[in-house]
Amino acid sequence: KEKIEITKEQQALMKIILDAYNRHQIPQDVAKKLLQDQYSAEENFLLLTEMATSQVQVLVEFTKNIPGFLSLDHEDQIALLKGSAVEAMFLRSAQVFSRKMPKGHTEVLEARIRKSGISEEFMTPMFNFYKSIGELHMVQEEQALLTAITILTPDRPHVKDQHAVERLQESMLDVLRKLCALQHPQEPQYFARLLGRLTELRTLNHYHTEMLTSWRMNDHKFTPLLCEIWDVQ
Numbered sequence: 001k002e003k004i005e006i007t008k009e010q011q012a013l014m015k016i017i018l019d020a021y022n023r024h025q026i027p028q029d030v031a032k033k034l035l036q037d038q039y040s041a042e043e044n045f046l047l048l049t050e051m052a053t054s055q056v057q058v059l060v061e062f063t064k065n066i067p068g069f070l071s072l073d074h075e076d077q078i079a080l081l082k083g084s085a086v087e088a089m090f091l092r093s094a095q096v097f098s099r100k101m102p103k104g105h106t107e108v109l110e111a112r113i114r115k116s117g118i119s120e121e122f123m124t125p126m127f128n129f130y131k132s133i134g135e136l137h138m139v140q141e142e143q144a145l146l147t148a149i150t151i152l153t154p155d156r157p158h159v160k161d162q163h164a165v166e167r168l169q170e171s172m173l174d175v176l177r178k179l180c181a182l183q184h185p186q187e188p189q190y191f192a193r194l195l196g197r198l199t200e201l202r203t204l205n206h207y208h209t210e211m212l213t214s215w216r217m218n219d220h221k222f223t224p225l226l227c228e229i230w231d232v233q
C-alpha cells in the first residue's frame with residue numbers, strides 16, 4: 001500500500017487555487033432566479049449572456065491566481081482563456097446543477113432549462129454531462145483543481161509554448177491525483193473518471209455556437225466580450 005503524501009508546496013498550491021475559486025463565485029445565483037420564475041426565450045437568452053459575461057470576468061481573475069500562469073507568454077495566456085472559457089462555463093453550470101437542493105428543486109430547474117429556448121437536440125448531451133458531474137460528488141478542492149486543469153490545456157488553438165502549459169497542468173494533475181486517492185480510497189478509478197469528464201466537456205464545446213444561434217428567438221445580441229469568446233457575430 002503505497003503511502004500517498006501531499007507535499008507542503010502542493011498543499012500551498014491547493015489552498016491558493018481553492019481560495020481563488022471560492023473568491024470568484026458568480027455574483028447572483030442563477031439557479032435561484034430560474035426556480036423563482038419562468039422566463040421567455042428572449043429573457044433566458046439575455047440571462048445567459050449576462051451570466052456568461054460575468055463568468056468570463058470571474059474566470060480571468062481566477063486564472064490570474066493560478067501559480068505560474070502570469071509567467072506564461074502573454075499571447076498564450078489569452079489563447080488559454082479563449083480556448084477554455086466555454087468549457088469552464090459548462091463545468092460551472094454542471095456544478096450549479098449538481099448542488100444539493102431541496103426535494104424537487106432539481107427537477108424544476110431541469111424543466112426550466114429544457115424550456116429556456118435551447119433547441120431540443122442539445123438537451124441530452126448537456127444533461128448527460130451535468131448528471132455525470134453530479135454522480136462524482138466532487139469536493140470543492142476537486143472542482144477548483146478541475147477548473148484550473150481545464151484552463152491549462154496545452155493543445156488549445158494558437159498556444160505557442162505548449163510545454164510550459166503542460167508543466168503547469170501536470171503539477172495540478174499530480175495534486176488532484178493524490179487528493180482523489182485520499183478522498184476516495186475505495187475508488188481507485190475515481191481520478192480517471194474525473195479526467196473522463198474533461199473529454200465529455202470538449203464535446204459540449206463543439207455544440208455551443210449552434211446552441212446559441214438555434215436559440216428559439218431571432219436577432220441574438222451578444223456582448224463584445226462574448227463575441228470574442230463564443231465565436232459568434
Ligand SMILES: O=C(NC1CCCCC1)[C@H](C1CCCCC1)n1c(-c2ccc(-n3cccn3)nc2)nc2cc(F)c(F)cc21
Pocket residue numbers: 026030031034044045047048051052055089090092093094096097098109112113116118208209211212
Ligand atoms: O445561466 C446559465 N448558466 C450559468 C453560466 C455561468 C456560470 C453559472 C451558470 C444557464 C441558464 C441561462 C438561462 C436559461 C437557462 C440556462 N445554465 C446552463 C447553460 C445552458 C446553455 C448554455 N450555453 C452555452 C452556449 C450555448 N448554450 N450555457 C449554460 N446550464 C445551467 C445549469 C444550471 F443548473 C443553471 F442553474 C443554469 C444553467
